[in-house]
Amino acid sequence: MGGTTKEGKDFVPKILAFSTNNISDPGIDLAGSSHMHYPPSVMVISMPCTSGIKPGWILHAVEKGFDGVFIAADGEECAYLPDCSERASRIVKEAQDLLKQKGYEPERLKMSAICSVCAGPFTSQIKDYYETLKKLGPARKG
Amino acid sequence: MSDRRIGVYICHCGGNISDYVDVEAVRQAVEVEPGVVVAKTAMFTCSDATQQEMIEDIREQNLDGLVVASCSPKLHLFTFREVAKRAGLNPYRYTQVNVREQCSWTHTDDRAGATEKAVRLVRAGVARTALTEPLEPIVIDTVPKVLVVGAGIAGLRAAIGLADLGISVLLAEKSAAPGGWVAGFNKMYPHDRTGRLLIKQLVDKVKRRENITLFTDAELVAKSGSIGNFQVKIRVNGQKTEEISTNVGSIIVATGFDGYHPRDGEYGYGIDGVVTLPEYKEILDNAGDKMLFNGKEIKNVVYIYCVGSRQQTGENPHRYCSRYCCNAGVHAAVESAEKDPQVNQYHLFRDMRTYGKFELLYGRAREKGSVFLKFDDNEPPVVEKGPDGRLKVTVKDLLTYGEQVEIPADVVVLVTGMMPRENSALVDILKLPVGRDGFFNEIHPKLRPVETVVDGVFICGACQGPKNSAESVASALAAVTQSASILKKGFVELEPLIAVIDPKKCKLCDVCSKSCPYSAIEQEHYQGKTVARVNEAVCKGCGGCAPLCPDNAIDLKGYTDAQMESMIDAMLKEIG
Numbered sequence: 001m002g003g004t005t006k007e008g009k010d011f012v013p014k015i016l017a018f019s020t021n022n023i024s025d026p027g028i029d030l031a032g033s034s035h036m037h038y039p040p041s042v043m044v045i046s047m048p049c050t051s052g053i054k055p056g057w058i059l060h061a062v063e064k065g066f067d068g069v070f071i072a073a074d075g076e077e078c079a080y081l082p083d084c085s086e087r088a089s090r091i092v093k094e095a096q097d098l099l100k101q102k103g104y105e106p107e108r109l110k111m112s113a114i115c116s117v118c119a120g121p122f123t124s125q126i127k128d129y130y131e132t133l134k135k136l137g138p139a140r141k142g
Numbered sequence: 143m144s145d146r147r148i149g150v151y152i153c154h155c156g157g158n159i160s161d162y163v164d165v166e167a168v169r170q171a172v173e174v175e176p177g178v179v180v181a182k183t184a185m186f187t188c189s190d191a192t193q194q195e196m197i198e199d200i201r202e203q204n205l206d207g208l209v210v211a212s213c214s215p216k217l218h219l220f221t222f223r224e225v226a227k228r229a230g231l232n233p234y235r236y237t238q239v240n241v242r243e244q245c246s247w248t249h250t251d252d253r254a255g256a257t258e259k260a261v262r263l264v265r266a267g268v269a270r271t272a273l274t275e276p277l278e279p280i281v282i283d284t285v286p287k288v289l290v291v292g293a294g295i296a297g298l299r300a301a302i303g304l305a306d307l308g309i310s311v312l313l314a315e316k317s318a319a320p321g322g323w324v325a326g327f328n329k330m331y332p333h334d335r336t337g338r339l340l341i342k343q344l345v346d347k348v349k350r351r352e353n354i355t356l357f358t359d360a361e362l363v364a365k366s367g368s369i370g371n372f373q374v375k376i377r378v379n380g381q382k383t384e385e386i387s388t389n390v391g392s393i394i395v396a397t398g399f400d401g402y403h404p405r406d407g408e409y410g411y412g413i414d415g416v417v418t419l420p421e422y423k424e425i426l427d428n429a430g431d432k433m434l435f436n437g438k439e440i441k442n443v444v445y446i447y448c449v450g451s452r453q454q455t456g457e458n459p460h461r462y463c464s465r466y467c468c469n470a471g472v473h474a475a476v477e478s479a480e481k482d483p484q485v486n487q488y489h490l491f492r493d494m495r496t497y498g499k500f501e502l503l504y505g506r507a508r509e510k511g512s513v514f515l516k517f518d519d520n521e522p523p524v525v526e527k528g529p530d531g532r533l534k535v536t537v538k539d540l541l542t543y544g545e546q547v548e549i550p551a552d553v554v555v556l557v558t559g560m561m562p563r564e565n566s567a568l569v570d571i572l573k574l575p576v577g578r579d580g581f582f583n584e585i586h587p588k589l590r591p592v593e594t595v596v597d598g599v600f601i602c603g604a605c606q607g608p609k610n611s612a613e614s615v616a617s618a619l620a621a622v623t624q625s626a627s628i629l630k631k632g633f634v635e636l637e638p639l640i641a642v643i644d645p646k647k648c649k650l651c652d653v654c655s656k657s658c659p660y661s662a663i664e665q666e667h668y669q670g671k672t673v674a675r676v677n678e679a680v681c682k683g684c685g686g687c688a689p690l691c692p693d694n695a696i697d698l699k700g701y702t703d704a705q706m707e708s709m710i711d712a713m714l715k716e717i718g
Binding site: 035040 | 252
């Protein structure tokens with residue numbers, strides 16, 4: 001992860017992933033238990049529910065040096081809130097608006113539903129996102 | 143500089159971590175973090191010896207925060223919270239950092255990358271811990287009484303189980319008599335005892351127990367309060383309607399299922415002689431020496447399976463398997479063959495699922511002459527009335543390479559599945575979580591199978607999903623155990639990681655209270671103004687209200703703005 005802020009070939013995007021304690025975090029754990037690989041510049045913070053993520057945290061992460069934020073959402077499986085998906089979409093929209101206001105690309109934030117056994121889907125999605133960010137370059141230019 | 147005194151322990155996990163992460167390098171990197179006074183590695187942090195060492199360090203070094211970097215919190219969060227507690231440290235000043243499932247095991251190909259990531263993750267754990275505050279579990283006294291909703295086989299058995307543990311039961315049944323579906327069943331597999339008798343025995347036991355009160359024609363109309371002490375209102379519709387209000391410590395929902403009712407024309411339903419399995423069982427139960435339909439002897443029976451189950455198309459399809467029907471179908475065939483050994487029986491199936499011990503029943507049906515033909519879901523059997531007035535079923539049999547078979551039938555039995563029962567009033571009153579299939583949802587399908595997200599509200603039996611009577615009773619007794627584990631102790635401790643509203647910032651716009659499906663947000667007076675307040679016994683700690691507050695007055699304890707931002711900063715700090 002040496003050249004994290006450098007542009008070009010050596011650029012290693014840092015990704016902050018938000019997971020949830022009961023749904024997506026077990027899915028991400030399962031990727032590890034199955035020894036599936038994804039880049040070590042992906043770091044996970046687990047929450048009770050996707051709907052509790054504040055858009056301000058996402059902006060903070062990007063401003064401070066993460067190149068992308070990936071929300072591994074509860075989706076329809078959320079045990080707390082029947083409208084969790086709608087709430088999460090709203091959070092994503094608000095956070096993307098915040099990012100745009102500060103001159104960051106909305107692609108700095110991505111959300112996908114990850115279930116408690118979605119080890120494969122998580123791994124492949126986070127790898128794809130890593131490649132997307134690699135093309136996009138570092139969040140903080142210059 | 144931080145004035146915190148935090149201890150950090152990094153686990154080798156016997157090589158599971160240390161084979162892929164340089165744990166000593168991680169230790170050295172975090173040792174110098176502000177607030178860290180102890181930084182150690184251990185072969186197994188969860189071992190008794192290391193737990194004891196942590197306790198000694200906490201006491202001797204007067205630690206006020208604990209971080210263990212090891213496996214997933216799903217495994218040992220509570221282990222180390224207990225360690226903290228035993229050492230006299232508030233357990234909510236503990237943070238578990240997952241450097242196994244989410245680091246060493248997933249970066250087995252990149253030791254340098256994994257080590258660097260581990261440093262970042264542990265730093266974030268230290269940063270979070272530095273901002274923890276001591277929290278006390280929310281303690282609520284419990285009422286030693288349970289409301290059981292539904293007096294079918296699950297509800298009856300649950301009531302008896304609770305009563306025998308010394309817990310009072312209020313058993314409320316919506317219909318005029320207890321017993322549910324099973325009360326209408328004749329002989330049941332494997333003991334040939336009738337459903338009627340089973341229910342009669344259970345009802346007798348209920349009546350003999352003084353601490354069970356059974357109400358029929360009764361329904362739950364209101365609920366308030368929370369786990370340990372709910373206030374419930376039951377409406378009993380007798381000759382005159384009366385309402386009973388009482389307090390209970392927990393609620394068990396055992397409201398069962400509805401049978402699938404085929405659409406007109408579905409596999410010929412509506413044609414004389416095309417019946418559902420429950421309708422056929424009635425014919426069978428009422429038969430004397432001979433099975434008759436419309437006065438005519440039944441000689442040929444065709445069963446069609448998966449009716450109303452495993453649907454792929456249509457509006458709100460029932461995608462699930464109803465579990466009981468293959469067994470019930472072959473059981474009906476065995477019974478029919480016992481009544482009339484000459485009867486011809488044809489079973490048209492998509493897949494036979496006579497799991498476990500029911501396989502023997504399937505074998506018996508075949509021995510007694512039942513013929514099984516497999517059809518393709520895309521080419522279902524066609525049921526018609528022939529010119530001779532007889533039923534004719536046409537099916538392409540996959541087991542004989544798609545040969546078209548025509549079977550004359552006296553009755554066609556549609557082996558119908560289970561459906562979630564329409565219960566929207568109850569769902570609304572109890573805030574029951576309903577799954578995509580329409581059945582009620584548990585918290586965790588394997589590890590917490592009868593608990594719901596509503597603390598103190600349990601589900602069991604077929605309201606949760608298709609189950610046979612044995613499975614329903616098993617889950618009912620699981621709900622008994624879970625209820626008793628709360629109520630026998632006399633109090634419950636709830637996680638204090640709930641939402642908190644800053645009264646200084648709150649402008650009482652009501653956005654949060656409208657957004658909370660659990661009605662956890664109340665009002666209080668604060669320095670001459672009315673503000674929103676979180677009812678700590680009701681809040682589930684999802685945090686869903688927090689991002690909605692236009693004044694950012696809401697934090698979720700354990701996940702506060704300060705904690706999240708300091709974790710993010712710590713993850714990004716340069717690696718020296």
